[in-house]
Amino acid sequence: MLSSEILDAVSTSFSVFFQGKNFIRLLMGLWVTISIAAVSVVLSIFFGTIFGMIMTIKNRVVRILSKIYLEFMRIMPQLVLLFLAYYGLTRSLGISLSGETASILVFTLWGTAEMGDLVRGALQSVPRHQYESGMAIGLTNRQIFCHIVLPQTLRLLVPMSMNLVTRMIKTTSLVVFVGVIEVVKIGQQIIEGNRLKVPTCSIAVYAVIFFMYFFVCWVFSLLANILEKRQKE
Amino acid sequence: MKKAVWAVLVAGLALIFAGSAMAAKNDTGRTVEQIKKSKEIVIAVFCDKKPFGYVDENGEYQGYDVYFANRIAKDLGVKVKFVPVEPAARVEVLDTNKVDLVLANFTKTPERAQKVDFALPYMKVALGVVSKESALITAPEQLNGKTLIIVKGTTAETYFSENYPKVKLLKFEMYADAYKALLDGRGDAFSTDNTEVLAWAIENPGYKVGIESLGNLDTINPAIKKGNANLMKWLNEEIVKLGTENFFHADYEATLRAVYGAESDANSIVVEGGKI
Numbered sequence: 001m002l003s004s005e006i007l008d009a010v011s012t013s014f015s016v017f018f019q020g021k022n023f024i025r026l027l028m029g030l031w032v033t034i035s036i037a038a039v040s041v042v043l044s045i046f047f048g049t050i051f052g053m054i055m056t057i058k059n060r061v062v063r064i065l066s067k068i069y070l071e072f073m074r075i076m077p078q079l080v081l082l083f084l085a086y087y088g089l090t091r092s093l094g095i096s097l098s099g100e101t102a103s104i105l106v107f108t109l110w111g112t113a114e115m116g117d118l119v120r121g122a123l124q125s126v127p128r129h130q131y132e133s134g135m136a137i138g139l140t141n142r143q144i145f146c147h148i149v150l151p152q153t154l155r156l157l158v159p160m161s162m163n164l165v166t167r168m169i170k171t172t173s174l175v176v177f178v179g180v181i182e183v184v185k186i187g188q189q190i191i192e193g194n195r196l197k198v199p200t201c202s203i204a205v206y207a208v209i210f211f212m213y214f215f216v217c218w219v220f221s222l223l224a225n226i227l228e229k230r231q232k233e
Numbered sequence: 234m235k236k237a238v239w240a241v242l243v244a245g246l247a248l249i250f251a252g253s254a255m256a257a258k259n260d261t262g263r264t265v266e267q268i269k270k271s272k273e274i275v276i277a278v279f280c281d282k283k284p285f286g287y288v289d290e291n292g293e294y295q296g297y298d299v300y301f302a303n304r305i306a307k308d309l310g311v312k313v314k315f316v317p318v319e320p321a322a323r324v325e326v327l328d329t330n331k332v333d334l335v336l337a338n339f340t341k342t343p344e345r346a347q348k349v350d351f352a353l354p355y356m357k358v359a360l361g362v363v364s365k366e367s368a369l370i371t372a373p374e375q376l377n378g379k380t381l382i383i384v385k386g387t388t389a390e391t392y393f394s395e396n397y398p399k400v401k402l403l404k405f406e407m408y409a410d411a412y413k414a415l416l417d418g419r420g421d422a423f424s425t426d427n428t429e430v431l432a433w434a435i436e437n438p439g440y441k442v443g444i445e446s447l448g449n450l451d452t453i454n455p456a457i458k459k460g461n462a463n464l465m466k467w468l469n470e471e472i473v474k475l476g477t478e479n480f481f482h483a484d485y486e487a488t489l490r491a492v493y494g495a496e497s498d499a500n501s502i503v504v505e506g507g508k509i
Contacts, residue, residue, distance in 0.1 A: 021291050025292050087329050188409050189287065192281035202409070
């Protein structure tokens with residue numbers, strides 16, 4: 001008796017996915033989320049690696065400047081950065097970016113800072129004697145970097161950067177504030193559209209969004225595991 | 234070194250904010266000719282506020298504001314591009330030229346009129362307060378010391394913080410979250426435009442609008458960038474012209490009738506030809 005009622009409630013709340021193109025819309029929203037995150041992640045890894053190497057340079061000015069950049073990106077909430085990129089740039093410099101571009105810009109700047117710090121940490125964790133031993137057997141700087149430093153750095157970097165990647169994917173839900181419609185916002189549109197007819201559907205919609213995020217992030221951690229295992233062999 | 238880092242950080246921040254404060258640019262948005270030439274008008278609407286502006290299950294924009302927006306685009310002979318907007322960002326999108334026009338249930342207030350220009354009204358509203366039928370709020374004084382749910386950037390927020398400072402306000406960014414909070418019992422009542430709460434209460438048994446009309450009778454107007462006299466003139470002429478064919482009554486029948494019920498009176502909400 002009671003269980004059939006629950007079953008009924010559950011099936012009505014999930015029925016919203018079969019109205020019109022609702023489920024396809026949600027998947028398209030997920031695609032927006034993934035593509036913004038993917039572009040930002042690729043750019044962040046590229047610029048972050050360079051930034052991380054720059055941070056290891058032993059020069060006072062370079063160190064202070066990169067420290068300022070890193071701290072600024074860490075302290076400022078991503079939402080504030082998004083507003084600065086979307087509205088602030090237009091106000092102060094007259095540059096009008098689309099919501100998507102502003103989001104990718106902010107996530108790349110943020111990802112570069114975080115990734116750079118990870119790369120710096122990984123590079124510096126390679127013990128001094130590893131470099132010295134390389135030099136002692138007559139390797140060039142390039143060879144030392146490619147054959148000694150890089151493999152050890154990557155082993156440390158892979159799990160830490162996967163953590164950053166999943167964080168970036170989840171933070172993309174903020175882009176709705178600069179007018180980009182992604183998966184969470186489409187979920188809210190579906191909830192709003194049905195709030196009078198199926199008020200219970202919010203649970204169903206959020207549950208599906210939960211699994212979507214979970215699945216995307218899970219794929220990344222699987223990938224990380226495979227990479228880690230391959231390196232150990 | 235730490236001190237130096239902080240000093241530069243603070244200086245940098247100050248520069249950014251000074252930059253945004255100096256944004257007193259003299260541009261006033263696109264003129265009617267420029268819009269026609271680009272073959273597209275950009276209009277900010279709500280994407281999750283049924284029945285005024287929302288996206289339906291097929292991904293199409295619908296609602297009272299959208300119906301009007303489509304007509305404006307048709308009469309200008311251009312395509313329409315909708316930009317979804319959150320309540321608190323409605324002034325900002327005009328200020329930064331992200332859109333030509335805001336048709337997002339935008340209530341005209343003196344504070345807002347200093348930042349954007351409002352054309353003739355096309356709808357009227359007052360505030361309403363919805364609460365549980367078992368603990369019905371029928372006067373705003375009953376809310377003193379209790380928690381009232383509101384949405385950021387709406388007229389309800391300013392009205393209650395100015396006139397009833399003893400009311401505890403629980404603020405949300407989105408309508409969906411505000412309603413959920415009310416259903417979850419995180420506040421004693423929810424206040425926003427009366428049209429909105431009336432429609433919601435019809436569909437949610439156990440909840441009732443105890444205060445149907447609070448505050449001044451406000452109007453809902455199209456908003457454009459401050460100083461855009463050219464577009465303003467066209468819009469006002471358009472609204473007067475639409476009044477002669479009772480356009481907004483047709484809009485009401487198409488979008489609001491189903492929500493407010495067969496007995497509802499269109500004249501309590503609709504404004505024709507800009508005349509209240």
